[in-house]
Amino acid sequence: MADPSTSPPLTRASVQAAHALIKPYIHITPVLTNTTLNQLASSPLAPAAALASTPTPAPAPARPVLRFWFKCENLQRIGAFKVRGAFHAVERLKAEPGWAEAGGREKGVVTHSSGNHAQALALAARTANIPAHIVMPSISAPPKIAATKGYGATVVFSGSTSTEREAATAEVIAQTGARLVPPYDHPDIVLGQGTAALELQAQFQELTSDPTRFLHAIITPCGGGGLLSGTALASEGTPTKVFGAEPSFQGADDARRAYYSASGERIPVVKTLTIADGLRTPVGAVPWSIIYERRLVSGIYAVSEDEIKAALRLVYERMKLVVEPSAVVGLAVALFNEEFRTMVEKEGGDEGWDLGIVFSGGNVSLDALGKLFA
Structure with a gap:
């Protein structure tokens, strides 16, 4: 790798420069919407929880108003x-x-x-x-x-x-x-990953015909943290909040646990066999410096394996897209995590939120899908 000391500063301007450098080699992936998923997310949790075969975690489930904008990196080169x-x-x-x-x-x-x-x-x-x-x-x-x-x-x-x-x-x-x-865990990687969020914001403005409008928030999966921290850099100085999403299975939610701990110390080792196989790694030191130390990420939430599978099924059946389990962890948070949903309801009010969700990849085998939904 290039010497990190020679890397550009970790800023939004550097993400923009990275985008100009790699543009000849990548796809500008589409941004899609889905009315059915918006309606599900904007309803009380009980119907959605039934899809996940999990009990409603609160007696008075939240009613956030959510409009999803899906950045389809599953259609990127190599599928991620x-x-x-x-x-x-x-x-x-x-x-x-x-x-x-x-x-x-x-x-x-x-x-x-x-x-x-x-x-x-x-x-x-x-x-x-x-x-x-x-x-x-x-x-x-x-x-x-x-x-x-x-x-x-x-x-x-x-x-x-x-x-x-x-x-x-x-x-x-x-x-x-x-x-x-x-x-x-390298500045050049983080800056490159942040370019997806730059495109998402620009596409959102184009689709809404309002060049001054920003997404209220973007949520991305978090494994090593490159995508999440890059998204945070790309959104710095804008009104858009950034959130991370992790599986909870076998301690895969290392970033969430560290983020809310008294010490705020990064957890360096994770051992988990979550179905979200792309998220089995601990968050890196460089991403953590952006996520936690600079507080450019507003929160991190976790979901169960059943909730990930329920979100995966919805994307396949309602959006007709091939995505891998890791890709839908952010959507699962928006659909099933009552803490996140209550926060959106409180902050979004009657207007609600335009929420960007990054589908991080689509590399999954048919055999694996068959086992997941057997």
Whole structure:
């Protein structure tokens, strides 16, 4: 990776500059709406909870008014937002003084990822005509492994925890001299991921024919925190609030727990097998500095596995979109998390909120879907 000390400052202006740099390599993904999901979200929780087979958590459920604006990064290249950060990191690395002269093009790049960043870096490396070495947990989804190899990368398997991934990555670096392009914990990655939110705001203004109007809020999934922190940077200085969404299963809600803890200390290790496999990693130090230390994220909420599955089913049946479980965690919060819904009702009043939801990816196998909904 490029030396973090040489990265642009973590500001909205730098996200805009990142967008200009990677625009030739990415899709401008569509923003969609759905009246049925708006109506479900704007009704008391009881009907929605029935879809999730969970009890109503409060005797007087909230009635927020919500209008969803879905940023469909599941239709991005490689099927996920991750190409944004990967292309930005590779383009920045290519511009680093002395990189090519030191054999950078021959040594290539390396990363560890459960799938989406793996595919993203493999594609960015192939586009730049440099080798890519990808460390993937052995339990990664077969379609993600196949796609990563299909982009020409060399795949090395590891255990599923972040510690095991990082140890295997260190071995690859020692053997090849490849430069690390981390999945989330680097300024160049964060700035690249934030470009999705820039597009979402511009598309919202275009769709509403009001160039002065901003979304009330954007909610994104949070695993390593690159997308969430990048979205926060892209929204800094605007009226838009930013929220994170996590699974609660087996402690996957590490960012939420740290955010609301007395110490505010980042939790460095997470071990979970949540169905939202892209969110099984702990939030990184660079994203955490934006999310918590700079307080650019207004809150983080968590949902159960059943609620994630219920949101996933709704997107498939009502929107006809292929998304992965990680992608719908933000929608699940808006539909099922009573704390979030009560806050929206209180702050939005009768007018309600225009809520941007980032569908982060769509890389899921039919076999996995069959098991989820068996």
